[in-house]
Amino acid sequence: MTEALEKSLLEDLQCPVCDSYMCPPIRQCQKGHSICDHCFPKLKVCPKCRSPKSQARSFALEAIHSKLKIPCRYAIAGCNFVSLGEHIRNHECFCKLAPKSCPFRNYDDCHWKDITSKLKSHLMKKHSSNFYQKEKQRFLSQNFRNITNYHYIYVVIHAHKDFFRLTWDIDEITGDYEQFKCFYE
Ligand SMILES: [Zn+2]
Ligand SMILES: [Zn+2]
Numbered sequence: 001m002t003e004a005l006e007k008s009l010l011e012d013l014q015c016p017v018c019d020s021y022m023c024p025p026i027r028q029c030q031k032g033h034s035i036c037d038h039c040f041p042k043l044k045v046c047p048k049c050r051s052p053k054s055q056a057r058s059f060a061l062e063a064i065h066s067k068l069k070i071p072c073r074y075a076i077a078g079c080n081f082v083s084l085g086e087h088i089r090n091h092e093c094f095c096k097l098a099p100k101s102c103p104f105r106n107y108d109d110c111h112w113k114d115i116t117s118k119l120k121s122h123l124m125k126k127h128s129s130n131f132y133q134k135e136k137q138r139f140l141s142q143n144f145r146n147i148t149n150y151h152y153i154y155v156v157i158h159a160h161k162d163f164f165r166l167t168w169d170i171d172e173i174t175g176d177y178e179q180f181k182c183f184y185e
């Protein structure tokens with residue numbers, strides 16, 4: 001396939017709403033305009049012709065997608081990964097530059113979501129008392145707030161260029177720490 005042809009086929013794969021490359025399942029309106037699977041559930045009618053959405057998928061476009069070299073959808077955040085369409089979804093699920101939710105979302109009811117390069121400054125600003133950045137850090141119970149009022153303790157550590165969330169459940173009666181869990185963010 002020539003580079004020019006590949007480029008023009010890629011343009012045909014751009015979603016009319018968000019401009020990213022549509023990947024399977026590629027959705028359609030009742031007249032046949034294609035829409036990406038991220039935008040499709042958020043729309044009431046087709047953005048091009050205002051006709052209703054359909055249940056049909058565009059299998060022809062999906063087949064073309066699988067044979068083209070597609071850039072990662074987080075290229076705007078700095079990802080240089082390019083791969084055949086059939087493999088790109090798998091990369092995007094684990095792409096380090098994909099927007100992430102705040103690791104404290106379930107604890108502090110924080111709705112922050114943005115690219116990873118901004119996570120550190122968010123944690124420093126909003127969660128400084130539960131955020132540790134030192135490569136070597138001892139976790140003593142004095143490090144934490146008065147634990148008797150809490151059912152669990154949670155911290156996020158930034159080490160080796162990655163983020164890890166650690167939680168300890170606390171036994172309400174004895175005050176003992178139980179079930180230590182570590183999540184890679
Ligand atoms: Zn879209
Ligand atoms: Zn349409």
Ligand SMILES: [Zn+2]
Pocket residue numbers: 072073074075079080081091092095096097
């Ligand atoms: Zn990527």
Ligand SMILES: [Zn+2]
Pocket residue numbers: 102103104105110111112122126127
């Ligand atoms: Zn947050």
